[in-house]
Amino acid sequence: MTNHLQAVFDMLGPAESRYADPAAWLRLEQNLGRALPADYKALLDAYAPVQLHGHLHLSHPACAWRDLGKEIRDDAETWNEWRAWESEVLEPDADPRVICNRPHIVFGTPDGLIPLCGTDQGAAVFLAPEVHGFPDGVVVQGRAGDWVGHPMTFAEWLYRYLIGEEMAGWDSTAHYPGPVRLEYLPTGPGERTREVYGPERGI
Numbered sequence: 470m471t472n473h474l475q476a477v478f479d480m481l482g483p484a485e486s487r488y489a490d491p492a493a494w495l496r497l498e499q500n501l502g503r504a505l506p507a508d509y510k511a512l513l514d515a516y517a518p519v520q521l522h523g524h525l526h527l528s529h530p531a532c533a534w535r536d537l538g539k540e541i542r543d544d545a546e547t548w549n550e551w552r553a554w555e556s557e558v559l560e561p562d563a564d565p566r567v568i569c570n571r572p573h574i575v576f577g578t579p580d581g582l583i584p585l586c587g588t589d590q591g592a593a594v595f596l597a598p599e600v601h602g603f604p605d606g607v608v609v610q611g612r613a614g615d616w617v618g619h620p621m622t623f624a625e626w627l628y629r630y631l632i633g634e635e636m637a638g639w640d641s642t643a644h645y646p647g648p649v650r651l652e653y654l655p656t657g658p659g660e661r662t663r664e665v666y667g668p669e670r671g672i
Contacts, residue, residue, distance in 0.1 A: 562618075607622075
């Protein structure tokens with residue numbers, strides 16, 4: 470069985486751990502009223518703030534310029550206000566209420582969808598209390614407005630995203646051969662984006 474967390478670490482290369490801070494995670498989890506998955510926190514502690522493959526943004530709760538906690542609060546507020554999808558007739562496998570086994574979907578609450586990250590192509594990635602019965606699974610709304618449930622850990626979702634599977638909504642497959650590109654984003658005045666590459670993957 471694949472250890473997806475280790476597989477992602479192997480693809481991304483040495484951790485820089487610029488903002489690893491257990492206290493920042495504790496504050497965020499207290500505000501959310503629930504714990505976040507250990508694999509998600511480990512990956513963000515190792516690399517965030519970072520952009521992967523030129524599209525996927527990961528922030529960190531200890532970085533004032535790219536504060537994950539603020540992003541979660543702001544995104545959840547926006548999602549709770551924008552509920553146009555609820556009036557649509559959705560197939561069961563594309564309805565987040567069915568995917569998550571919840572009569573209603575709310576955002577930013579202990580039993581709701583927690584915004585985890587997103588892409589500059591318009592996909593939003595959420596932690597769900599369950600996905601088709603799998604606890605703490607991943608739900609994505611793609612750029613076309615489609616909802617997809619992934620009954621797996623965040624590390625497995627990210628691993629599959631990085632190897633080019635369709636993980637960010639309909640028609641989102643993006644195969645990037647060679648090493649993964651990491652763009653370490655500015656976190657203070659005068660900084661610039663710094664680009665590095667992970668180890669050779671043989672892809």
